[in-house]
Amino acid sequence: MGDDIETPLLKNELTETGHHTQTYRPRVGIIGTGNYALALMKRLTAVAGCDVIIGSRMPELRRGTFSGIGDCFCGVELASIRECIRGSDIVIIAIHREYFSVTLQDVAELLAGKLVVDVSNRETRKVGQSNAEYLASILPEASVVKAFNSVSAFAMEDISESGSSSAVYVAGNDPAARQKVIHLAHAMGFRTVNLGLLHSARWMEDDLLSVFSLWQIPVALATGIFLLSCLFVAYIYFIDRPKPAYSWEQIFMKVSNKPVCMTAIAMMALTYLPGQLASILQIYYGTKHRRFPKFMDTWLKIRKQMGLVSFFFVTLHAVMSVLMISSTYYGGWFYKRTVTIPANETFNTEVVLKLSKEWMNWRGESVCLLGILGFALMAVVALTSIRSVGDSLNWSEWRSVQSNLGFVVLALSTAHVTVMGAQGWERRGFPKVFRSVTFLSVLLPYLVLVLKIVFSLPPLSGYLWKIRHGWEREGARYGPVDKIDKGKNGTKKATGSSSSDNLELEKSRASQGSTKGNQSGQATVVQVEADSQDYAGTGQGSAQKQCSSL
Numbered sequence: 001m002g003d004d005i006e007t008p009l010l011k012n013e014l015t016e017t018g019h020h021t022q023t024y025r026p027r028v029g030i031i032g033t034g035n036y037a038l039a040l041m042k043r044l045t046a047v048a049g050c051d052v053i054i055g056s057r058m059p060e061l062r063r064g065t066f067s068g069i070g071d072c073f074c075g076v077e078l079a080s081i082r083e084c085i086r087g088s089d090i091v092i093i094a095i096h097r098e099y100f101s102v103t104l105q106d107v108a109e110l111l112a113g114k115l116v117v118d119v120s121n122r123e124t125r126k127v128g129q130s131n132a133e134y135l136a137s138i139l140p141e142a143s144v145v146k147a148f149n150s151v152s153a154f155a156m157e158d159i160s161e162s163g164s165s166s167a168v169y170v171a172g173n174d175p176a177a178r179q180k181v182i183h184l185a186h187a188m189g190f191r192t193v194n195l196g197l198l199h200s201a202r203w204m205e206d207d208l209l210s211v212f213s214l215w216q217i218p219v220a221l222a223t224g225i226f227l228l229s230c231l232f233v234a235y236i237y238f239i240d241r242p243k244p245a246y247s248w249e250q251i252f253m254k255v256s257n258k259p260v261c262m263t264a265i266a267m268m269a270l271t272y273l274p275g276q277l278a279s280i281l282q283i284y285y286g287t288k289h290r291r292f293p294k295f296m297d298t299w300l301k302i303r304k305q306m307g308l309v310s311f312f313f314v315t316l317h318a319v320m321s322v323l324m325i326s327s328t329y330y331g332g333w334f335y336k337r338t339v340t341i342p343a344n345e346t347f348n349t350e351v352v353l354k355l356s357k358e359w360m361n362w363r364g365e366s367v368c369l370l371g372i373l374g375f376a377l378m379a380v381v382a383l384t385s386i387r388s389v390g391d392s393l394n395w396s397e398w399r400s401v402q403s404n405l406g407f408v409v410l411a412l413s414t415a416h417v418t419v420m421g422a423q424g425w426e427r428r429g430f431p432k433v434f435r436s437v438t439f440l441s442v443l444l445p446y447l448v449l450v451l452k453i454v455f456s457l458p459p460l461s462g463y464l465w466k467i468r469h470g471w472e473r474e475g476a477r478y479g480p481v482d483k484i485d486k487g488k489n490g491t492k493k494a495t496g497s498s499s500s501d502n503l504e505l506e507k508s509r510a511s512q513g514s515t516k517g518n519q520s521g522q523a524t525v526v527q528v529e530a531d532s533q534d535y536a537g538t539g540q541g542s543a544q545k546q547c548s549s550l
């Protein structure tokens with residue numbers, strides 16, 4: 001957390017045991033009397049033990065809102081904005097951005113030299129200036145620090161452990177001011193992440209506007225694959241035949257289970273494919289110090305979500321299949337019992353009826369076993385993607401589960417589909433085999449598995465190991481050096497997947513995180529390829545490496 005600066009407002013206190021402790025108890029002014037101001041006030045008084053002055057444009061009118069609060073929360077005062085600023089060491093601006101200028105311009109001179117905390121969020125993403133930078137432009141003489149914006153009013157008020165679990169990100173140009181806010185946040189019961197300069201406020205504000213950002217591509221991809229599979233299944237079973245293969249009544253389960261299965265296994269293969277593509281690129285580049293193309297960076301980063309989307313489809317497929325297991329739905333899995341009815345007066349020939357028995361044959365049993373094993377192990381992989389579960393494993397244990405066990409799951413699932421469909425593939429022959437659901441489903445998984453085997457065996461395994469430990473081939477392909485463009489507004493914009501500012505941010509986030517997750521708890525890659533810590537490139541690659549492999 002960097003800056004080790006003495007904080008003048010640390011107060012020496014004598015504990016019951018006679019020891020001196022240092023507590024940070026500044027007098028905090030809060031401008032605004034809304035939900036967030038109220039929540040901040042409660043935590044500041046109840047947890048941090050600070051004296052609080054609430055500053056309102058209309059203190060008299062707001063007295064009703066705060067009536068009784070003074071009794072429950074000692075040390076709370078309601079005053080005018082001017083009195084609030086004069087009487088406090090730190091001023092928190094708990095008003096909306098639109099009112100910064102109108103409300104604060106008259107008191108700008110009073111705020112000169114003060115530590116001002118901006119907690120505001122924005123409604124929509126904007127390029128350029130953050131709210132905090134805007135506030136700093138209105139109050140050029142104040143030390144503006146951005147903090148607390150990621151904590152909701154609800155969590156701020158909730159002084160239990162769960163309310164205090166959010167991280168408070170802190171950014172500000174003045175290290176001493178930043179450090180004071182960090183102390184204050186600690187005193188309020190939060191853990192903090194020091195994001196450095198005020199410029200980071202752009203990310204702090206933007207990040208909260210992203211809704212399921214890492215899930216968008218996996219969900220869209222799975223939906224696309226599912227729809228295409230539906231079209232394919234509809235074509236081969238209903239359109240391209242003189243008579244449909246199934247009645248319309250089987251559309252709900254028997255038929256729709258096929259695209260579900262295709263989507264599940266395709267997503268599983270796509271989760272592990274980028275790891276193999278990364279190996280190909282590293283061999284081609286002959287160095288690990290080259291940034292991957294942007295799409296690869298993104299793909300590597302969303303593997304956890306891809307894996308979990310696949311798990312959703314696998315679960316769906318498992319439940320649907322189990323409900324349908326019967327000799328009627330899966331005829332090929334069960335023994336055929338032949339019953340011979342002897343000739344009689346009505347029929348003068350023997351009639352042979354083929355009836356299904358309840359016992360499964362080896363195909364049925366092995367398909368089920370492979371499916372059950374794959375599903376159960378995939379559940380283990382998915383479980384360890386939950387941060388609290390993953391945190392109970394050390395790095396190598398976690399990596400083994402996510403990578404090695406993940407590949408075992410892919411192999412079991414591929415075997416499950418292969419055993420299920422192989423007989424049919426033989427019967428159809430080339431090129432009709434391409435009309436088989438099972439055959440098409442296993443093409444991509446086989447490619448991924450073959451690549452995995454090839455890269456795990458000598459000589460390529462050794463070659464990759466060397467590259468990932470820093471060795472570089474003579475004449476390695478470093479690629480174009482990242483250009484730094486001057487954006488229209490004069491800000492620097494890197495042409496690669498991130499700017500250096502983001503890099504600083506990512507690094508900071510990663511370094512503040514647990515061993516396997518970053519602070520936002522999002523970018524942790526679950527289905528991590530064994531070698532993901534080596535997916536380094538320069539720039540964002542390194543940050544990506546940290547985020548995805550930590």
Ligand SMILES: NC(=O)C1=CN([C@@H]2O[C@H](COP(=O)(O)OP(=O)(O)OC[C@H]3O[C@@H](n4cnc5c(N)ncnc54)[C@H](OP(=O)(O)O)[C@@H]3O)[C@@H](O)[C@H]2O)C=CC1
Binds near residue numbers: 031035093096150152
């Ligand atoms: N609510 C939440 O969960 C969170 C809110 N925030 C941020 O905290 C800030 C405050 O949010 P919140 O408390 O919910 O908002 P509210 O609308 O509940 O309160 C805003 C307060 O701003 C004060 N104010 C000062 N000047 C003006 C003005 N010109 N016009 C209108 N009101 C003014 C008002 O107090 P008075 O009339 O007494 O002067 C009012 O009570 C926002 O920037 C928000 O983004 C951040 C994280 C979470």
Ligand SMILES: [Fe+3]
Binds near residue numbers: 261317321371416
């Ligand atoms: Fe299946």
